[in-house]
Amino acid sequence: MAETPEITVLLADDHEVVREGLRLxxxxxxxxxxxxxAPDGETAVALAERRRPDVIIMDLRMPGMDGxxxxxxIMRLMPDAKVLIFTAYSERALLQRGLESGARGYILKExxxxxxxxxxxKVAAGETFVDPALMSALTKTRDGSDVLTAREREILQLLAxxxxxxxxxxxxxxxxxxxxxxxxHILTKLEADTRTQAVAIALRDAMID
Amino acid sequence: MTDDADGKALAERLRAERxxxxxxxxxxxxxxxxxxxxxxxxxxxxxxxxxxxxxxSGMTIVDRALxxxxxxxxxxxxxxxxxxxxxLRELGLAAAIxxxxxxxxxxxxxxxxxxxxxGDALGDGAQSGLYQIVRDALDQAVRRGPxxxxxISIRPADSGIELRVVDDGGEERREAVMAALADRAAELNxxxxxETTPEGTTITVRLPPVAATL
Numbered sequence: 001m002a003e004t005p006e007i008t009v010l011l012a013d014d015h016e017v018v019r020e021g022l023r024l025x026x027x028x029x030x031x032x033x034x035x036x037x038a039p040d041g042e043t044a045v046a047l048a049e050r051r052r053p054d055v056i057i058m059d060l061r062m063p064g065m066d067g068x069x070x071x072x073x074i075m076r077l078m079p080d081a082k083v084l085i086f087t088a089y090s091e092r093a094l095l096q097r098g099l100e101s102g103a104r105g106y107i108l109k110e111x112x113x114x115x116x117x118x119x120x121x122k123v124a125a126g127e128t129f130v131d132p133a134l135m136s137a138l139t140k141t142r143d144g145s146d147v148l149t150a151r152e153r154e155i156l157q158l159l160a161x162x163x164x165x166x167x168x169x170x171x172x173x174x175x176x177x178x179x180x181x182x183x184x185h186i187l188t189k190l191e192a193d194t195r196t197q198a199v200a201i202a203l204r205d206a207m208i209d
Numbered sequence: 210m211t212d213d214a215d216g217k218a219l220a221e222r223l224r225a226e227r228x229x230x231x232x233x234x235x236x237x238x239x240x241x242x243x244x245x246x247x248x249x250x251x252x253x254x255x256x257x258x259x260x261x262x263x264x265x266s267g268m269t270i271v272d273r274a275l276x277x278x279x280x281x282x283x284x285x286x287x288x289x290x291x292x293x294x295x296x297l298r299e300l301g302l303a304a305a306i307x308x309x310x311x312x313x314x315x316x317x318x319x320x321x322x323x324x325x326x327x328g329d330a331l332g333d334g335a336q337s338g339l340y341q342i343v344r345d346a347l348d349q350a351v352r353r354g355p356x357x358x359x360x361i362s363i364r365p366a367d368s369g370i371e372l373r374v375v376d377d378g379g380e381e382r383r384e385a386v387m388a389a390l391a392d393r394a395a396e397l398n399x400x401x402x403x404e405t406t407p408e409g410t411t412i413t414v415r416l417p418p419v420a421a422t423l
Binding site: 015027028089110112113 | 258
């Protein structure tokens with residue numbers, strides 16, 4: 001972590017203006033270099049093969065081959081590739097499908113710059129990342145009740161925001177052991193529900209240190 | 210028999226409403242949602258430029274973000290007026306189509322030939338249905354085409370009425386959109402045909418006399 005090696009990224013989005021915004025935002029980051037842009041899934045797969053970027057930032061909805069199909073194809077051709085889904089959709093079903101397709105991260109298009117950078121860095125490092133803004137929606141069941149207690153949700157949100165177990169413990173005036181015990185409960189609950197399993201798997205890496 | 214016909218009509222209406230909701234969701238997702246996300250990214254970039262003391266770059270990016278914000282504003286206004294155009298209710302089908310054409314002419318540089326005065330003699334239901342067909346056909350033409358010229362006519366034919374939308378945009382149209390247009394024509398008891406060649410697309414909707422008065 002002392003050195004910040006350059007991370008190369010490929011942008012796949014059918015909206016030129018979105019790629020432009022992303023390119024401008026990433027241009028200011030010395031550790032990130034955009035090595036290609038694709039307006040659809042087919043081009044994203046071809047460019048990923050040719051340029052081997054560290055991270056492929058992938059929109060979900062594109063004409064022709066969409067982001068999920070393109071991610072599956074990329075994972076088939078290059079199992080080591082790292083895809084970060086970048087979308088305006090916040091529905092849990094899509095998040096789940098995205099993660100099941102092999103993507104390592106899922107982030108909303110309006111995510112703050114710091115969140116975007118963190119997502120790119122985490123995914124490049126082989127970790128998983130789910131947009132913190134999606135956390136509360138993810139733990140709700142279809143009938144609207146929450147699978148987590150208020151305390152568990154609070155802890156999940158703090159961890160999702162990037163805090164370590166120690167930070168959370170300090171903030172909530174509880175011991176690290178208590179935080180870890182809460183995290184274990186959260187994972188057990190999420191994994192028990194098939195609809196949140198993929199999310200739980202994604203969270204496990206992100207939350208347990 | 211009547212129950213059957215009623216049930217079928219209801220099912221078609223429900224499907225039309227569902228299609229309309231999907232169309233709106235797509236329009237909003239594809240337009241303003243993307244533009245606003247891009248604005249946020251651009252302002253992030255500008256913020257960082259100013260932070261680094263690079264005022265010139267910061268201003269350039271802010272100007273660009275402003276341009277995109279105005280585009281988002283126009284997009285939203287177009288979606289709102291497309292949902293329920295005042296012109297259709299107050300002035301009739303011909304005026305509503307003329308307004309739609311004016312907007313596309315101004316924004317996309319498309320030239321229109323309109324012969325749609327015959328539309329005003331139709332019943333409210335037929336006017337509203339044909340308006341939606343014209344609107345969605347133009348939307349698809351502009352997205353896929355894009356055409357330089359579009360001719361729209363509403364004329365008497367076979368004792369009923371015929372709507373034709375002829376454009377010179379060479380690209381294939383999305384099948385799902387064409388199917389939705391055919392559904393709308395069927396709701397009006399009409400027939401639908403579309404033909405795409407490298408020279409463009411022609412859409413023809415025929416309404417029988419009884420349907421034209423709905």
